[in-house]
Amino acid sequence: MHAAEPTARQTGTLPADTLPTDTTAERGQRPQQEPAAWSRGHRLAVSVPIFIILLGILVGVSHITAVSANIQPTGQTMSMLTGDTSVTFNNTTGHALPSVGTYKVTQRYITIDAKRPSTGEIQHIRVLIREPKGAGSNRPGVVFMHGAGYGTCDNSFGDVAYSLSSAGFVTAVIDKPIWSTTDITRDYPASAKIYDQTINYLRSLKQVNAAKVGIYATSESTWISSYLLRLDPKIAFQVLLSPMVFSPRQSLGFLASQDFTLVGAHSGYQSIVRRVFDMDGTLFGLKNFDLDIEQPDAYSIPTFVAYGSKDVMTAQVEGAREILDLAHRSGNWDVTIRSYPVANHVLRLGNEADSGTGFADDYVKDMVSWTVGTAAGLEQTSERAAGTTLYQSIAVPKDLHADRGLTLYGAWIHIAMLVTLLLTLIIGIVALIRKIVFMIRRKGPALGFKYGFGGALLSLTITTLATFLLFCGGLGQVVMGIVQLAWGGAPAEDPGMMYWSWPVIQVVCTLVVWAWSRVFTRLIEVAKTRGLAQLPPRKGAIGDVVSGREPVLASKRFARVLFWVTAFAMFHVLLFFAFWGLFIY
Structure with a gap:
């Protein structure tokens, strides 16, 4: 009688298609259970403090960079001795x-x-x-x-x-x-x-x-x-x-x-x-x-x-x-x-x-x-x-002076905004090309965003940049109106965008800050699910997130870089708005 053929378990091997996918089990740990999703109240309780902190930073910048100038008295006149x-x-x-x-x-x-x-x-x-x-x-x-x-x-x-x-x-x-x-x-x-x-x-x-x-x-x-x-x-x-x-x-x-x-x-x-x-x-x-x-x-x-x-x-x-x-x-x-x-x-x-x-x-x-x-x-x-x-109409603002601190901060925030926007544009173009190539070759998701973070990032970026363009358009209309006025033209009866655009930008900026607070809340929620938002972090959690085995943002490292670079750039746009006083209500 021939000896029985050794089983796969006896040889210590498994067919390739039956390899375990739970890395925690592979390490001899108990498989991690997915915690229940947060309730709306829980999310709101986390979102509100984040919103207050972000908005407080931006409001603080607007007030710190504000410059007062005394333009009193207004409506000064000087009568002539004769009309001849x-x-x-x-x-x-x-x-x-x-x-x-x-x-x-x-x-x-x-x-x-x-x-x-x-x-x-x-x-x-x-x-x-x-x-x-x-x-x-x-x-x-x-x-x-x-x-x-x-x-x-x-x-x-x-x-x-x-x-x-x-x-x-x-x-x-x-x-x-x-x-x-x-x-x-x-x-x-x-x-x-x-x-x-x-x-x-x-x-x-x-x-x-x-x-x-x-x-x-x-x-x-x-x-x-x-x-x-x-x-x-x-x-x-x-x-x-x-x-x-x-x-x-x-x-x-x-x-x-x-x-x-x-x-x-x-x-x-x-x-x-x-x-x-x-x-x-x-x-x-x-x-x-x-x-x-x-x-x-x-x-x-x-x-x-x-x-x-x-x-x-x-x-x-x-x-x-x-x-x-x-x-x-x-x-x-x-x-x-x-x-x-x-x-x-x-x-x-x-x-x-x-x-x-x-x-x-x-x-x-x-x-x-x-x-x-x-x-x-x-x-x-x-x-x-x-x-x-x-x-x-107004007094000469004689109290204006050279403020070196304000100038240095203003130069830094403008340069930082331009650099981060340029970097975001480059990475965004690469991401678009990558997505097109993956679609043509049917290689699956090019970025692998999870939990709606990709859509949220896209909508917030478009909203922030559209607000930036509205700001530039309103300021441009003001400049054109001044040029026309300087050459003897009369101001328009309806100032239009140069008036209504400012409060609209303020409202949109506030909503954008609220939306970012919700995104960060969702990040915290998912991070807690992955065992990151605890002290100490779950063993192996950081490696699982970095490797993409248990992603918080996206399964692709390139997508995670895209998210954080874009978020950093959009925050600099908000700081740009704050510098020019858009968060003074």
Whole structure:
């Protein structure tokens, strides 16, 4: 009788398809029983504290980064002495003073090499010289100074320079000195030297009286003129259009705050202004926010100041008062102020970029009359302050200052958000490709998310990014409204998205935080099921989760990386919202 064949149990082997799958049993442990799912009340009890903690962090960030600025008093006015803006003098010369159109005008170009002292950089600048034909010698001169932008001698000041030349002035319009700078890195002291170089060129001409050369400055260039007057106190007179009397931080902070209000932006968007202008620009090489320009020397010569009633960029009441105060402190009482109805920031009746857009009312005639009489040394007989009443909606926010801590945190949160979003985008694209490949090859789940975490991650990511786009859209509409306002347009009757988007974003952000708290609650619940949420963790639980044998999030390691990277990026988007004040309710 043959011996019985050994059984599989006797040989210690099992067929491949009967291998045990319970790793705990394989280790000689009792198989882990699945705990019962939490009740709704249990989940709510865990979700609420998580929600409060997350929301508390975001609300705290919003309040810590908030910047207060005193914009009181509001609705300031300054009455003029008369509504008649004409400028007259006691003419003792015995002959009529020249006016617009008295002389024909010739023009020619020269080129100067403008050297930037701080770097040695050279810009070849063209200068357009206009001269009154047949006016003889001993003529006064005017050099024009550009406002913001990239003006050239050909596309700037053409009509007003021609008008002054036709009244007997030799005028010079130059290409704006910009070198390799940008709008926010302009070198104002260097620009002042180039304008003074042009002034000295006019002084060198035979037909020009060197003691009667003045300047015509508008908007941004009135910051430069402050340096120029300190550099060259022999300048004879100055015409200032919509002068930016205060430092760039204060002037631009006022401009943005006022215009955000005028276009109807929600107060939340207006709070962004204060955070922006409390930044320490020196950390990024921006040194122009706190220029020392409020100096008596800047107004120590005869000065003509002109404002337009539709100018939404200039603090007119406080600016006029500051000019008068500084001028009087320098011993100068020869300051004439004119205010014109309907005129915008550049004293035009519309967009200066549109051809044929004229100056407001009698501005050119008044300005020419003043420069002619002043250059002739005559005594002014008209009122010093005339025109429409000056109005200023809010006070200049003079308490804005450079906050280095806020700047460092703001830079970190923006960089971190961009980096994490970029990383999420890369991993998300790889995940999409992986999913497509797995579907084509029918290899099963590409990511293996469990318990609905994949769908929750996708919906929360889409919601958060859509909210981010809504924020950008609302802020973009505010900016476009301000641009239209700056060029003389009227604000829309219905502000639309720039108003309703802010509270909508606040509500959605709160709901997103609540949704994330529910996701984390579910993670804790599943982790407890897997033996992780206990002290000490169940033996082998961590290894089972990491290996994917008993996953909490997903069976694939790539999916787990995708989840946590995306969650980290979305949290940074929420921190971004908190930085800009969206969690101040």
